[in-house]
Amino acid sequence: MEDLGAVVVGVDGVGAVLPPHSPALPTTDLNSLVEALDPTVRWVTWSADAVAAAIRAGARLDRTWDVAEVHRLIHGGWAAGPELAWAATHGLDPQDVPSAPTGDLFDLLSDELPPEDLVRPDGHLRADAVSGAWLTTPQRCAAFAEAARQVARHQHEVRRAAGPRALATACAESAAAVLCVELESAGLPIDRAAASRLVTAAAGPEPHDVAEELASRQVRDAPVLAALPGTGHVDLRNPAQVKTMLARAGVDVPSTRxxxxxxxxxxxxxxxxxxxxxxxxxxxxxxxxRWLREHVGSDDRLRGAWAACDGAAGRMTAQAGLHNLPAELRPAVAADEDWVFVRADLGQVEPRVLAAVSGDRAFAAATRENDLYSPVAAQLGVERSVAKIAVLAAMYGQRSGSAAQALRGLEREYPVAMAHLQRAQDAGRRGEPVHTFGGRRVRTDIPGSDGSDDDGRDTLSSARGRFARNAVIQGSAAELFKAWAATVRVAVRPLRSRIVLCLHDELLVHVPQEYADQAAATVDQALTDAARRWLGGEQVRFVADTSVVRRWSEAK
Incomplete structure (x- = not known):
């Protein structure tokens, strides 16, 4: 087994570093803790968030083992606190984990625990250690760090037994969690003046009181009401009233989506x-x-919390609108003066991932082309547009429409890939978990009834099946993306560059102008390297559309 160190940050900068073969190094300030972290060691953390203060203070943590992220890989779902990871490792019932003290009278009724004991008589971790309140001395931090290392060693054995890819995925997910802390800390560069102009164009001038805000709403509403004279007052924010208004115009719709x-x-x-x-x-x-005021700082950086896993198939998520920024506002995402963005977007990633995870050699052959859909179309004897719809429909479980016949062709020409999807769908329909290429457990036992509705809507089992069919591909694609991002994170550092946005299949790297071409080449090479490690070979070709731009909106 790989030698593992461990690190814990406690209250007010107190902490402890446990090197692999040396005594614990107690610390009382973040700077000394950061200096003690040997970059050649793989450092165990309960989570990247738990050591965020050290990362913000300069700890790179390029080689980590994130107990929370690996717990999510092994067990599925989102909940992955130290108490649950500890319980899972020690065969304890997660329902029995103690609650954190609340300070009320009921705490007086709880069992007394010696102040320096980390583990309770029932085997669970003490609750105030999990909450962080107990971590007030270097000695306590050292005990908590050793507990993390125990859990990590067990997880490491579990992942190693599952194969090299499972172990590599755990390391990449851990690195992605550190990247998430860095993304929130650094922020996304924003041209505030441009953002203000774009918001004004859509929402009107900034209101200073309720009356001005209501007036702006009326200005936005006016063109809609003018298109249907004589309708009287209609609250456009009320779907029922909007449906009634549309019905008066002869437009009958089931919803206003x-x-x-x-x-x-x-x-x-x-x-x-x-x-x-x-x-x-x-x-x-x-x-x-309000968004501009609350989320764009005085340094013109948009910041929001990031997560390396969504608790389902494992995609990265972000708050403050970072993952849903409207295209109209992208011109406001601008590099600093004398800097640029290297923007790279994975091309046709999900069908390429399908070829990789299914082991379908015929489908893998199609990935050698820049445009995967062209050779598939030729093989099926259909137009490229039909082939594209058919491939996407296959991954999302859609069997009706214009691509239905082409879907049957996919099953004939690429039976291995289609069988992989069908197995996942069948497992999902039964409510059984499915697994991504890297071994993430994805739960499909969505609560509810399996009965069908009278109006013919899909049963819950059908929904579970479609979710599972896509999750094994989407989740695997997320693993490849995070392995790529983790590789880019380290590779561009000598160029004074850093990732500032991860958007599903797209990376945005902030780069000094003089290193633009070198950084773009580095990002592309990182994809080749990450894909080879992730796949264990070069059977499937992955491509990225990489460009150098000043504003995000300039990327095509």
Whole structure:
């Protein structure tokens, strides 16, 4: 087994570093803790968030083992606190983990525990250690760090027994968790003046009181109401009233969702007016003036919390709108003066991942082309557009529509890939967990009834099946992406560059102008290297569309 160190940060900078073969190093300030972290050691943490103060103080932690992220890999779901990881390692019932003290009278009734004991008589960790309140001395931090190392050693054995890929995935997920802390700390560069202009164009001038805010709403509402004169007062933020208004115009829709309205765009002028209203309203209410005030700092950086796993298939998530920024606001994401962005977007990643995880050699051959859909179309004897729809429909469990016949062709020409998806779907329908390429356990036992509805809507088992069918691909793609991001994170550091955004399949790297071309080449090479390690070979080709831009909106 790899030698593991461990690190814990406690209260007010107190902490402890446990090198692999040396006595514990107690610390009373973050700087000394950071200096004690040998970059050649793989450091165990309960979670990247638990040592975020050290990361912000300069700890690189390029080689880590994140107990929480590995627990999520092994057991699925989101909950992965130290108490649960400890319980899982020691065969304890997770339902019996103690609750953190609340300070009320009921705490007086709880069993007394010697102040320096980390483990309770029932084998569980003491609750105030899990909450962090107990970590007030270097000695206590050292005991908590040793507990983390015990759990990590057990997890390491479990992942190693599952194979080299499972072990490598655990390391990449751990690195991604550290990257998440760095992303939140550094922030995304924003051109505040441009952002203000774009918000003004969509939401009107910044309101200074309630009256001005209401007036701005009326200005946004006016074009919609003018498209249907004589309707009287309609609250456009009330879906029931909007449906009634549309019915008066002869537009009968089951809901007011965007995709439903887009199908009716030629039915009446009120529909395109309503779609434009929706766009402006979203910016005004979600990405408007309050968003700028609360999330863009005085240093013109957009910051929000990041997570390396969504608790389902394992995709990265972010708050403060970082993962849902409207295209209209992307011109406001601008590099600093004398800096640029290297933007790289994985091309056709999910079908390429399907070829990799299924082991379908015929499908893998199609990935040798820059455009995977062209050789698939030729093999099926259909147009490229039909082949694309069929491949995407196969991964999402859609069997009707114009691509139905092409889907049957996929099953004939690429039976190994299609069988891989079908096995996942069958397991999901039964409520059984499925696993990604890197071994993440994805639960499909969604609560609810398996009965079908009278109106013909899909049963819960069907929904579970479709979720599982896509999760084995989407989750595997997320693992490849994080392995790539972790590789880029370290590779571009000598160029004074850093990742500032991870958006599903897309990386945005902030780079000094003089290193732009070198950084772009480094990002591309990192994909080749990460994919080879992730796949264990070069059977499948992965590609990225990489460009150098000043503003995010300039990327095509």
């Amino acid at each position: 965007k995709w439903v309205l887009e199908a009716q765009v030629g039915a009446h002028p009120v529909v395109p007016a309503l779609l434009e209203w929706r766009r402006q309203e979203r910016i005004a209410t979600t990405y408007g003036w």
